Amino acid sequence: KNEVEQSPQNLTAQEGEFITINCSYSVGISALHWLQQHPGGGIVSLFMLSSGKKKHGRLIATINIQEKHSSLHITASHPRDSAVYICAVRWGGSEKLVFGKGMKLTVNP
Amino acid sequence: DSGVTQTPKHLITATGQRVTLRCSPRSGDLSVYWYQQSLDQGLQFLIQYYNGEERAKGNILERFSAQQFPDLHSELNLSSLELGDSALYFCASSVWGGDDTQYFGPGTRLTVL
Numbered sequence A: 001k002n003e004v005e006q007s008p009q010n011l012t013a014q015e016g017e018f019i020t021i022n023c024s025y026s027v028g029i030s031a032l033h034w035l036q037q038h039p040g041g042g043i044v045s046l047f048m049l050s051s052g053k054k055k056h057g058r059l060i061a062t063i064n065i066q067e068k069h070s071s072l073h074i075t076a077s078h079p080r081d082s083a084v085y086i087c088a089v090r091w092g093g094s095e096k097l098v099f100g101k102g103m104k105l106t107v108n109p
Numbered sequence B: 001d002s003g004v005t006q007t008p009k010h011l012i013t014a015t016g017q018r019v020t021l022r023c024s025p026r027s028g029d030l031s032v033y034w035y036q037q038s039l040d041q042g043l044q045f046l047i048q049y050y051n052g053e054e055r056a057k058g059n060i061l062e063r064f065s066a067q068q069f070p071d072l073h074s075e076l077n078l079s080s081l082e083l084g085d086s087a088l089y090f091c092a093s094s095v096w097g098g099d100d101t102q103y104f105g106p107g108t109r110l111t112v113l
Helices: none
Strands: A004-007 A010-014 A019-025 A031-037 A043-049 A053-056 A059-064 A069-074 A083-090 A097-099 A103-108 B005-007 B010-013 B019-024 B031-038 B042-050 B053-057 B064-068 B074-078 B087-094 B108-112
Touching: A004 A083, A010 A019, A019 A031, A019 A083, A019 A103, A031 A069, A043 A053, A043 A059, A043 A069, A069 A083, A083 B042, A097 B042, B005 B087, B010 B019, B019 B087, B019 B108, B031 B074, B042 B064, B042 B074, B074 B087
Parallel strands: A010 A103, B010 B108
Antiparallel strands: A004 A019, A019 A069, A031 A043, A031 A083, A053 A059, A059 A069, A083 A097, A083 A103, B005 B019, B019 B074, B031 B042, B031 B087, B042 B053, B064 B074, B087 B108
C-alpha cells in the first residue's frame, strides 16, 4: 500500500468547472508538496504546505493535518490545466519526498 | 524554463551497459536531487546532494551511483543496466534543501533494450 494516496486517478472535466484533487497520507508529515506534470513530461512545483491554505491564481491548496489530507482546487478550469497532478510528502527529519501516483486531469473545451 | 539542464534528453542502450546522466542546477542552488519515474512505480526519490556531499538516500539501487562536483553539477551513473531501468530520470535543484521549492529539469528518457 502506497503511503500517499491520490484520488481520483483520472478526471475529465469541462472548461470552467471547479475541480478538486485529493491526497491522503498515512502518518504525520513535515510538509506536503503539490506538483504539476505537463503532457510533455516537464514537472513544476505548485505549492508546499505544512498547514492551512495557499492560493496562487486559480489554484488553491489546503491541508488538514489532523485528518492527514490535502486538497488541490482549480477554479474556472481551462484546457491548459490538463496535466498530471502529483502530491508528495516529507516526514520530519528526512529530506526524502514520497510521491503519490498522480491524478491525470483532462479539461475539455 | 526552470534553469535546470539535463543531458542527454534521450538515451537508448542495451542491457548490461553503463550510462551517465548529467545535471546542471540553477545558478545559486546548492542542493541537487535525482528522481526516477517509471510507468508502474511513478516518481521515486533516488538521492540528494548538498554542496558536494550526499545528504539523503532513497530507493537507489547499488548498481546506481551519483556525485556532485565542485561546480555543483551532478552526474548519475547507471551500470549493469536491466530492462526495468527504462524510465524517465529527473534532476531537480533547490537553494538549500528541506522544503525549498525544487526546480525540475526536463528529464532524460532512458530506454534499455
